[in-house]
Amino acid sequence: MTFEVAVTLRRGARRIDARFSTGAGITALCGPSGAGKSTVLAAMAGLVRPDSGRIVVAGTVLYDDGQRICVPPHQRACGMVFQDLRLFPHLTVAANLRYGEARAPAERRIVDFDETVHFLDIAGLLARRPGTLSGGEAQRVAIGRALLVGPRFLLLDEPLASLDPVLRLGLMGVIERVRDHFALPIVLVSHAPDEVARLADHVVLLD
Amino acid sequence: MALCRADDPLVMSALILTPGEWAIVGLSLQVSGCAMLAALPVAFALAWLLARVEFPGKVLVDALVHLPLVLPPVVVGWVLLMAFAPTGPLGALLERMLGITLLFRWTGAALAAAVMALPLMVRSIRLSIEAIDPRLEQAARTLGAGWLNSFATITLPLARPGVLAALVLGFARSLGEFGATITFVSNIPGQTATLPLAIYAALQVPGQETAVWRLALVSVVLSLGALVMSERLMAQARGAPRGAGGTAHDV
Numbered sequence: 231m232t233f234e235v236a237v238t239l240r241r242g243a244r245r246i247d248a249r250f251s252t253g254a255g256i257t258a259l260c261g262p263s264g265a266g267k268s269t270v271l272a273a274m275a276g277l278v279r280p281d282s283g284r285i286v287v288a289g290t291v292l293y294d295d296g297q298r299i300c301v302p303p304h305q306r307a308c309g310m311v312f313q314d315l316r317l318f319p320h321l322t323v324a325a326n327l328r329y330g331e332a333r334a335p336a337e338r339r340i341v342d343f344d345e346t347v348h349f350l351d352i353a354g355l356l357a358r359r360p361g362t363l364s365g366g367e368a369q370r371v372a373i374g375r376a377l378l379v380g381p382r383f384l385l386l387d388e389p390l391a392s393l394d395p396v397l398r399l400g401l402m403g404v405i406e407r408v409r410d411h412f413a414l415p416i417v418l419v420s421h422a423p424d425e426v427a428r429l430a431d432h433v434v435l436l437d
Numbered sequence: 438m439a440l441c442r443a444d445d446p447l448v449m450s451a452l453i454l455t456p457g458e459w460a461i462v463g464l465s466l467q468v469s470g471c472a473m474l475a476a477l478p479v480a481f482a483l484a485w486l487l488a489r490v491e492f493p494g495k496v497l498v499d500a501l502v503h504l505p506l507v508l509p510p511v512v513v514g515w516v517l518l519m520a521f522a523p524t525g526p527l528g529a530l531l532e533r534m535l536g537i538t539l540l541f542r543w544t545g546a547a548l549a550a551a552v553m554a555l556p557l558m559v560r561s562i563r564l565s566i567e568a569i570d571p572r573l574e575q576a577a578r579t580l581g582a583g584w585l586n587s588f589a590t591i592t593l594p595l596a597r598p599g600v601l602a603a604l605v606l607g608f609a610r611s612l613g614e615f616g617a618t619i620t621f622v623s624n625i626p627g628q629t630a631t632l633p634l635a636i637y638a639a640l641q642v643p644g645q646e647t648a649v650w651r652l653a654l655v656s657v658v659l660s661l662g663a664l665v666m667s668e669r670l671m672a673q674a675r676g677a678p679r680g681a682g683g684t685a686h687d688v
Contacts, residue, residue, distance in 0.1 A: 304581045310579040312572070375580065
């Protein structure tokens with residue numbers, strides 16, 4: 231199994247139980263808002279520590295409370311695209327893209343800078359600041375930044391929300407190309423049935 | 438018409454500072470500069486702690502930091518005097534460990550200026566740190582940056598406008614510092630007699646009106662310089678991208 235997740239998290243009064251084992255390709259994480267989908271992603275990225283359980287990705291144990299393993303976020307080699315993107319406002323698009331690339335060990339890289347820029351069609355944006363980008367442009371830069379980390383897996387938190395229909399279709403194509411081109415396992419949080427129907431190889435329902 | 442001409446030797450000599458006045462200006466800049474060097478790391482650490490960390494006694498720390506802002510400066514000077522006198526707890530320690538004393542020295546004047554400027558600096562830096570989205574630091578962590586690295590490359594640069602504003606504000610506050618300084622380290626020409634103290638001393642002596650005027654004008658020029666610089670820094674900060682702590686000047 232590529233993703234083996236079995237965790238319990240407490241967020242305030244809420245208790246989140248997530249249990250799934252899925253194979254390669256895209257795993258869609260669905261469920262009503264407030265079900266804790268983003269929290270589960272944050273736990274997989276190492277930004278939130280679960281109360282108990284186990285997270286294994288492609289054979290690497292990232293978290294196991296029994297074995298007292300909790301790999302810190304910067305060593306998990308996970309490419310995360312946040313729902314709110316979180317591009318660095320004080321850096322240019324190029325510097326945003328290079329941020330993760332510069333910190334990734336060379337042997338982990340799956341794609342080089344020029345290839346990424348070409349692949350996502352963002353060459354014209356490199357000198358700009360994130361504050362001046364449109365939604366779709368910022369989205370592609372965030373995906374590029376995550377790819378350049380040399381990730382072993384991708385976590386996409388509602389990457390297509392708040393985009394117009396044409397852009398959504400375009401970005402769905404990008405996500406499919408990322409999956410096929412780089413053979414990266416992906417967990418995708420999504421609300422939209424058409425997205426899940428087109429992209430998901432596995433569907434996990436969280437409630 | 439007997440207008441003053443700029444190349445009139447009399448006018449020139451009136452505009453040029455005497456060596457004694459230069460010494461006072463130099464001492465003032467030295468004291469304020471060193472006060473900033475000493476206060477900045479402390480102010481940043483306190484600002485970060487107050488902005489980001491929840492700990493027991495936080496209200497107390499917050500109140501203590503703000504105390505110099507609301508206490509009469511003479512009380513702050515007296516507390517410093519008690520602490521750093523040769524028999525005081527900190528004074529005795531310094532004397533024994535390093536063989537130095539701050540009393541009646543320019544270093545003491547710098548300490549007094551730093552303590553008095555600290556609340557203003559902490560407020561300014563704290564506002565700019567609070568304006569930084571901690572989720573940006575999380576993003577940096579997933580991109581391979583350790584905690585310290587994300588602090589140095591995300592938090593610190595985004596807090597820069599607040600830090601610069603704190604430096605200018607603190608520097609201007611230090612240049613004007615009077616009450617705590619004169620109480621703590623007295624008014625000693627060449628050691629602790631900075632501009633305000635030198636003006637005060639000149640006021641005590643009859644017939645020194647010209648000296649007072651000249652030193653007061655120098656004060657105005659220095660303060661205006663600091664103001665202009667802070668305006669420039671603010672304009673720069675406003676030109677910077679959103680989320681970069683643009684509210685830092687609302688102190």
